[in-house]
Amino acid sequence: MRLAVTGREGQVAASLVEAARDRDDVEVIAVGRPALDLARPDTVFTALEAARPDIVVSAAAYTAVDQAEDEKDLAFAVNATGAGKVAEAAARLGIPVIHLSTDYVFDGTKHGAYVETDPTAPLGVYGASKLAGEEAVAAANPRHLILRTAWAYSPFGKNFVKTMLRLAGDRDEISVVADQWGNPTSALDIADAILHAALRLKEDKNFAAFGVSHLVGSGDTNWSGFARYILDTSRELGGPYARVREIVTVDYPAKARRPANSRLSTVKFASAFEWTAPQWRRSTAEIVSRLVLREARQTNIQLNQ
Numbered sequence: 001m002r003l004a005v006t007g008r009e010g011q012v013a014a015s016l017v018e019a020a021r022d023r024d025d026v027e028v029i030a031v032g033r034p035a036l037d038l039a040r041p042d043t044v045f046t047a048l049e050a051a052r053p054d055i056v057v058s059a060a061a062y063t064a065v066d067q068a069e070d071e072k073d074l075a076f077a078v079n080a081t082g083a084g085k086v087a088e089a090a091a092r093l094g095i096p097v098i099h100l101s102t103d104y105v106f107d108g109t110k111h112g113a114y115v116e117t118d119p120t121a122p123l124g125v126y127g128a129s130k131l132a133g134e135e136a137v138a139a140a141n142p143r144h145l146i147l148r149t150a151w152a153y154s155p156f157g158k159n160f161v162k163t164m165l166r167l168a169g170d171r172d173e174i175s176v177v178a179d180q181w182g183n184p185t186s187a188l189d190i191a192d193a194i195l196h197a198a199l200r201l202k203e204d205k206n207f208a209a210f211g212v213s214h215l216v217g218s219g220d221t222n223w224s225g226f227a228r229y230i231l232d233t234s235r236e237l238g239g240p241y242a243r244v245r246e247i248v249t250v251d252y253p254a255k256a257r258r259p260a261n262s263r264l265s266t267v268k269f270a271s272a273f274e275w276t277a278p279q280w281r282r283s284t285a286e287i288v289s290r291l292v293l294r295e296a297r298q299t300n301i302q303l304n305q
Helices: 011-021 040-053 071-091 125-142 160-168 185-204 221-236 267-274 278-302
Strands: 001-006 027-031 055-058 097-102 144-149 173-177 212-216 243-248
Touching: 001 011, 001 040, 001 185, 001 243, 011 027, 011 055, 011 185, 027 040, 040 071, 040 212, 055 071, 055 185, 071 097, 071 125, 097 185, 125 144, 144 185, 160 173, 160 221, 160 278, 185 267, 185 278, 212 267, 212 278, 221 243
Parallel strands: 001 027, 001 055, 055 097, 097 144, 144 212, 173 243
Antiparallel strands: none
16 A cells, blocks of 8 residues: 655654554655645645555644744645645545644533534634635545544654653753643554554545544643653653643743643544554653653764764
8 A cells, every 4th residue: 555645744744654664565655845835736736646645644734833823824725725635636546535633623612522523613723724624625535534633742843742851951840831631642653543544445445434533642631741741751761851830821822822622532533443542651651762762872972973
């Protein structure tokens, strides 16, 4: 099976490429700029056609949540129009599209985990652009699987885990909000789930569960609890450590509002694909270990040069 994933630098794209290296049944081709630029819709079909995929994974996106408030047109061009063009290209190629979306399509006011049929109500431009992208993907390709995920982290790119480890190298204490809750989700787990789902979609052309599903790590926490676990794990490995001071959202002003509750129910995805993500602490520990040990190896190399 051959997958084309949009974007080269993103966490999920990098995780998919890495996951495929250890498998003989899957090949992943990362297609990104300048060959494929979601802000230039005319580039999309040609780039994906050249990749000759069996399935397209639409992972590239505009993800600068606060900056999107000032760059609404660009956010919608990439996340809505561009995503729709990716799905349209997959439809023209006669193949399914797996599109990644976000918890930001919800306003975070629900008590408990959101299910796929809950009303959407994005709080800002980023969430609105991603919701418009979901609608564009669904309209362009009936064989679509839209996966809403949240709080993604990995050994790649910029993410919360890497930020906490970096800050702990410079500070004794880090302030982290405690009144926003969600499901920390490893991009490595997202990649595993996508590969699992893609094999099913390739084999079943009349798959009955096309549509929207939620895909996040098992278990929930708040940002401060997530940070504390990251740093406690790092300390056990001899890596950087800092105390976590709990604050509330109003103490950390940002241009874009964040959902207070980003918990997502994964019952639908688990039922359709018989796959459930590992507990978030387990996946977090694996990635923290990888990052801390990699930093230690690099330090040793520099000292021995």
